[in-house]
Amino acid sequence: MKFIHAADLHLDSPFLGLTTLPAALLTRVRQSTFTAATKIFDRAIAEHVDFVLLAGDLFDRAEQSVAAQAYLFNQFERLRQAGIPVFVSFGNHDYATDQHQTIAYPDNVQVFGADVTTKTLTLASGETVAVSGFSYPQRWVVTDPLPAFPEHAAADWHVGLLHGAVATGGTHDHYAPFTVAEMLTKRYDYWALGHIHQRQLLHQNPPILYAGNPQGRSSQETGERGAYLVTSHGRQLVPEFFPTADLLWDTATVPLTVTTLADLGTALTEWLTAHPADQSTLTQLTGKLTHPFTPEDQAxxxxTDWLSLYQRTHRSTLATAQRYLTRLTLRLPQATVAAPALDQRYWDQGAAQTFTPATVQTLFGKLAQEPALADWLATEGTPEKLRALATEQLQDLMNQEAPDVP
Incomplete structure (x- = not known):
């Protein structure tokens, strides 16, 4: 048996804020989620897989564009012509609205509804496969869905399809919270997970696996992205990662011993020449200056939009290095200014009370229901990152003699 497990295609991702990129490259970036998804469907056809599992967030939002809907329909039709069934669950970004009900997917596509159900497939080999799953009926699913999943069916293989997150026991368990221990009681042969954009193996045998997303969408999603080809070896299912991203994301910090914008351009070109990427990579740079610019260059x-000008005048250098700069932040070393002991004590007390997951969710209020922001707020470590940013801003206010920008 052989199948593909993919998740979080996020078709129609807007890729906002990339204003310094040339127009042709920006078009490629905005098309990249489609390009990456096509590689998944191409691989399914090339490998003659028995079926494809798509574990939620196929679209970036509940209201999909006509282009995204037509694209997915056409890809499903390609799979139908190749005799490949598809099992689909919708997640927190593309939860099952009435719009989904108006799309008549090809008859090889099985879409799970709001309730956990099990669909059975008989392969050409005569083996039977049971697939259990569900789609989100609204933005958040706060209850543990696993009690509704049946135990291993009377089939040769049983696979679980779930878009969700491991339960933390906190108030921000909004995404079908589950535990690995519960999953193991079902005795399934494989759990195909979606929602977490970093591929991650939660359990080896049976595999309980996040496929990650096929295309990174920001500098928070660096490194290779892709999906899994899963093959049976005896009574075990073995996943093999394959990359699909059209563009990678990267961040770097560069020491800069320059004092003029002309020297900055030279230093940047030298860094790009010395650090080429293996494939097209969107790079966010932080330059650590040793000295401030002249007043004229500071102004x-x-x-001026210096980075956009650099992108346009150094296209050959960027193309050779396969790097495209999405942001360049310049920082000067700052002397630490100690706060009075009483002020520091009040800051520490207030920070400890404020930067907790529950308080952060409350402070953001209704904004926390916006999909991208909600996902970021739910990410482990976000309160600590907010505290670090707030501490940095406080330090800046206390240290007027060493400004953050040159």
């Missing part, structure tokens, strides 16, 4: 940096 020019603040009032």
């Amino acid at each position: 020019a940096w603040r009032t």
